[in-house]
Amino acid sequence: MNVLTNHSLYEQAILFIAALVVFTSFLMLAQKRLSSLVAVFAWQGLLLAATTALCAYTQQNPHLYTSALISLVLKGFLIPWMLLRLIVKFDMHREVESLLYPTYVMTAAAALVLFSYYVVLPIEQLSALATRNAIAVSLAVVLLGMLAMVSRRQAVAHVVGFMSIENGLFFAAVAATQGMPMVVEIGIAFDVLVAAVVFGVFFFHIRESIDSLDVDRLNRLSEVDR
């Protein structure tokens, strides 16, 4: 049975964008330059906003428009802009981070996507919504975000990974459940904003204390005999 034929154009669009979101996550894993990493992240935010808007349109759900707006402003522009500014300020925009075992990471990422699909499989049978595949996609984005954090050493990359996890969550909320109650969404958005600010503050602190943003050098608090 062809899945696509059963869906309306909009739904096909949503699924297409979902695929793009996963793709951006893959891209993030592969970016060596911080500035292009942030750019990819911004693209992910824009795609997210687009999905939300599409959902709002298909389901005639006005409050999803608000969510779309929030994510557009926050994820698409504000946070990437803040991060870029910091990168420039710290003079890291030209820095190239050597990735650890890029092939393995990519293979693992592919496996994670499969794994998410496998985990979500029992749920797939439940949902009548066309967006049911969204759960698998968002889980994949979350896991890829974590993988990014595990595999990268730059604090900025960690923040981007963290934010991309949030994106995944947001995607799940929008696509699978037509958005959360408004109060929750605003709360989450607020938290993300504050978190971004706090991250910014921490960049300064970390740089002050270890003279770089390499998280592997944050290892004073260890209990292994040395």
Next chain:
Amino acid sequence: MTALYPVLGIPLLGMPLLALLGSIDKAGKVNVYLNGAGFLASLWLAIEVFNNGPMTVAAGEFRIDAFNVYLVVLTTFVGLTTAIFSAPYMLNETRHGRLTPNRLRLYHTMYQGFMLAMLVVLTTNNMGVLWVAMEGATLATVLLVSLYRTPESVEAAWKYFILCGVGIAQALFGTVLLYFAAGQIGTGGLGMQWSVLFEHAAELNPTVLSLAFVFLLVGYGTKIGLVPLHNWLPDAHSEGPTPMSAILSGLLLNDALYAVVRCKMLVDGSTGTHMAGYLMMGFGLLSFLVAALFLHRQRDIKRLFSYSSIEHMGMMTFAFGLGGPLATFAALMHMTMHSLTKSAIFVTVGHAAQLAKTQQLEKIRGLIKTQPAIGWGLLIGTAAIAGFPPFGVFTSEFLVLTATMQQFPWLTPLLLIGIGIAFAGLFRYIQPVVYGAVPEGQHPISANLWPVAVHLILVLWMGLSIPGVLSNWFDQATQTIAGSSPL
């Protein structure tokens, strides 16, 4: 008009107030008064609930029952006593030049912010709001961890932030899944409300809920400090200012566990299996044993006690996972006892570190000779937390043990070995700290030990005999969670 409004309103107003006043010398006092008012309000709330039973406020967005109201009282109480301790302590720190007035302002503001977040976590009926508030609590405390701006504290704060952030994100995924499951049965916008979910628990899809529980457990479990998600905890506890360690250990961990238990209730209702319980037992036991071993490798006094927190949280998680009225009762009691005792210990530890001018265990010596109140406070507190009767910690541990003995006899030796190892780990370090001769340059300081005395006396009292009101309360909470009563 219910007492919930003042309970939440006071810290809400306290934040801007202290943001204005936070840097002055009297700010500590203001903080005490605010918390005192909050405590009185929470008592009022407790009486309301006690008289009228569970209640919902604000269109079902807040729900107070026996389970959370007692945690509310506990939270405001520990908040109050810690504030009493913190007022002179933080002033002392400022005088010694470890803090600037602006950071003091930040500290006081965030203290209220943290209290607000904690109280919202407890009282809200909305799983989403719960998540938001939990994240809020992280945000409020993360800057406090790095308050001293030492390289270690910055590192600790960063780890705290990243790990809890990632963890809590997973909890959000779990929450979304919950909402998704609720959407399947057509609860609409109310699908985030715990009471609605609980009511329809049996109809919710068990597969989705199991998946959701995994996310929620890993997410909130990070905040509880379950091994292997615990790594941030000792760092954050040891590097932040001591009052913060006291409330982190005494309150934040409890509230995260509270969230997990709420989720477990939903999952149990849906799946009808023990899956959630087994997961919690596994994590609990692992945390308990690993933390007990970690105790043997400590050099920092606050780190030592933060591992002890992990150990006790492990035991509570284990007990909640065990389920059944006896274990649940025990876990509830253990939550209370651990909060009271551990925050009392952190208070004494803070004083001890202040008078020895270091947190290193090897350098703090002869506390009893230097300042008997602090030395004895620490020693008795340690004895209490190590589970010596007649302190209440023993009572709850005993109940956990016997509940285990009845359901999983072969696990009891593990628990007991863990208790023994943990005990040895605590006392091998604390004993030389409190006993012995006074090293040079260690002088008494002005200290306010009333909070310690009050906490320990409460713990002792509850160990000897649980007051009727309290046991009723625990009993009601047990009925809410486990469905039957141990009485």
Next chain:
Amino acid sequence: MSGLIALVEPILFILAAPLLAGWTKMVKCRLQNRKAPSLLQPYRELAKLLRKQPVVAEQASWLFEAAPYIVFASAVLAAAVVPFFAVHLPTASIADVIALAGFLALGRFFLVLAGMDVGTAFGGMGSSREVTIASLSEPAMLMAIFALAMSANTTNLASAIDYVLDTGVALRPSFVFALAGMVLVAVAETGRVPVDNPATHLELTMIHEAMVLEYSGKYLALIEWAGEIRLMLYGVLIANIFFPWGIAEDLSLASLGSGLAAILLKLFGLGALLAAAETVFAKMRLFRVQEFLGFAYLLSLLGMLSHIILEIGQ
């Protein structure tokens, strides 16, 4: 009548004790081709000591002067509860054989303390060696007694002797082993060659004599006498437990008389054997004594085990 016997028996016992010592010495001298002192020499020595002025070290405490009396009294008490020439000694039930060991231990305890009281090196050395030997010999002795007590199912001496008399002559392995063990213990406990030599005052070898080196006069007399009683006691024990035949089983004068004669005869025999053994063997080094006593313990243990393994099923 029985009250009289209870009084007469111990008195006779005590009075006869130096005689056995004299006899042993006499036989030994003869065996070594020496001119023997009179049989009554021990009595003369006691009388001499009693008349002499005792010299007591100035740092000695009251215990030093009390100890000889306690040593003597405990020996006398031990003598009073051991059936000497009549089985049914009325005083015998005051104490069983374990209590008997206790009396001997009591005397030794005070002797050891007295040895340390003056604060000389000799005294301490003697005491130390004495307790060492005692701690090894006591279990061996009790083991031997237990072997017997378990067969007779009693620790009362009178009942045990009754039991042996009742069962008649039988070659019991347990008895043989126990007897051998008992003999070795008796040698050690009474301070005879090869464990100790009562006739030497050479510091490297002294045990018992080192302890009592400071004593003189009446105190020494009491201690010597107590020692003689102890020698006799072991003799009587061995004779009456393992070879009780001839002992007076009722209180008629005739049987009492024959009982007395029998026991004296047996004692003379044992004394001669002891003298012979002392002539044949040389004194051991102190640290060989453990082997000697270990052997005694082993024998007694074998006695008991053979009782359990070989005799109980029958």
Next chain:
Amino acid sequence: MSLFLAYLSVQCALLSGALALFSEHRMILERAANRLAPLAGLKEWPARSERLFAAPVYPRLLQKGVFGLLALSGLAALIGGISALLGQGVTVDQLPFGLPWLHWHVRLDALSGFFLLIIGLGVIAASLYGPGYVREYRQTEHPLWLLGLCTGLFVAGMELVLLADDAFFFVIAWELMSVSSYFLVAFQHERAANRRAAFLYLLMAEIGAIAIILGFGVLAGFAHSYSFDVFRYTHLTAGWGTAAFLLALMGFGMKAGLVPLHAWLPEAHPVAPSHISALMSGVMLKVAIYGLMRFGFDLLGDVQWQWGVAVLILGTASAVLGVLYAFQQNEIKRLLAYSSIENIGIIAMGLGLSMIFLGTGHGELGVIGLLAALYHSLNHSVFKNLLFLTAGSVLHQTHEHDLEHLGGLVKRMPKTAVLALIGCLAISALPPFNGFVSEWLTFQAALQSSSLESGILRSVIPVTAAVLAFTGAMAAATFAKFYGIGFLGLPRGRHAARAREAAHPGMLAGPALLAGLCVLLGVLPTPIIRMLEPVSQLLLGQTLPSASGEGWIWLTPGSRTVASYSALLVVLGLGLAWWTARYLIGRLAVAEVRRSRPWDCGFGGLSPRTQYTSTAFSQPIRRIFAPIWAVRETIRTGGAEALENTPVHYALEVEDRSWYGLYAPAARGVEALARRVALIQTGSVRLYIAYSFFTLLLLLGVVSG
């Protein structure tokens, strides 16, 4: 009535502790009084209180009150215990403490009554002795309030253990006893050795308590209740019963100091203040024995003979190793502590025999073993208290705890010396003192093994009896050394030479009371045995009528033909012989005693330094049984010249083998495990995220798999 007295005793002990606390921190009391008095309507109180609190007699009154109340507590316990023993009834009660559905159950029966009596005796002696002993702490900075408070709690804890009738309350009381005595052990915490001892003590108390809790847990698992009453009627399967018993044996054995669980005992007992050491050694160990009896005989029931064998073997090992170690000690209180292990071993032997007989269906023989164990518990508490108190006096007057520096005290402290001598005689199991009676009973129990069917048991038990004989002889040797080196001879040190009799009358009265009891219990065993009958009735369901069947002066456990002992006649006989000898010699020997210098082989120069030392005294045994100890002997000579007189330095360390065999490996194991586990805390935040990541993946896999 008896229960009331028991409560009274507990309350007095607690009050005494509270009073001690307040006597130091009078401010609290005064403030509280000033606050409360107006509330109670006493208007003119403040004025009055100032006068009262300013009075010079007031602080002294408080301090007197501490020990006065303690003595009252002891007296109440003594009388309560006796009346519980004689009353033969069982009193039960509930206290409104504890869990809402499980109040503290209280029960006083013959068994607890008997041990209450032991506590009472010990406490009375300690409270007579204490005031004089603690006086010197007043000059140092040691807080007396702590000592008084913890003593009160300690005594109360022990009494509550006896009264407890449910598992929960029992464990609370048990731990109260442990923790309060821990503070007493740590009382003089300046010395690192004391701290180490205290730590070890608390650690092992905790492990023991854990084992006990597990043991109760097994019972509770079957009974679905914590109440002892339910336990009594619950029947366990043989396997679980054995498991529970072994756990209890481990837990109680650890507290009682059975080898090899004894390591804490010789460390902890000596470092506490002496009257506390006396209570710990003399009384607390008996509470552990009580626990074992209560658990094994009463709660578990269905005694199996294999348990008895385990107890018997542990007891024998403790007895013989305890005494061998004791013999090698030079420190007086350490020596006494090791000797406690020996005596606990003897008690355990009696218990084990009793269990073997009971388990094989010879209940009437089991009674002998039980009586022996009970009687030895009483005796040991009396003479060990006595010895610790006299050792305390020596310590107090000389500040020397090393035998090598003592000596000559029989002249400097004559009264203490006499009391100590009685203690030494009693503990060496010499007739006619009390130690002999209980050992005699133990022997009698062992000799009954011929009525057993199993040949193995029949042969093993007499061997243990022979070991007991060895133990007795070694005990005599140990205490000959203790007394001979410590009290006799010439003073080996400055302090000993200047020692004086203790000034406080209580420091003689306490020991004197106990010494009197040593004699009394030794001379009149039969009435005491009669008194113990309710206990054996309670535990075994039968008594030993024949024990006193021949009248009160004869002790005949079986029948008169089997074994008999009459201590009273022994005393009379000894007295008669002594008197006669004295009289006759007084008639015969004419010469007066002459005092002179001792024989010095003609060389001269006898000095305290030429005396035999404690180390030398124990050398032959050390050499004979060398493998028992971890002996480190170092001899260092000064110069190399062969014919030069050079100082020789000799050092000897005799250490407990169990350290190297059991404790050190366990500690190392935990350390190594902790090191392994710590590898997860690397400090790398990426790794931490990876933990979270993989945990999530794993759980997801598990849940959906």
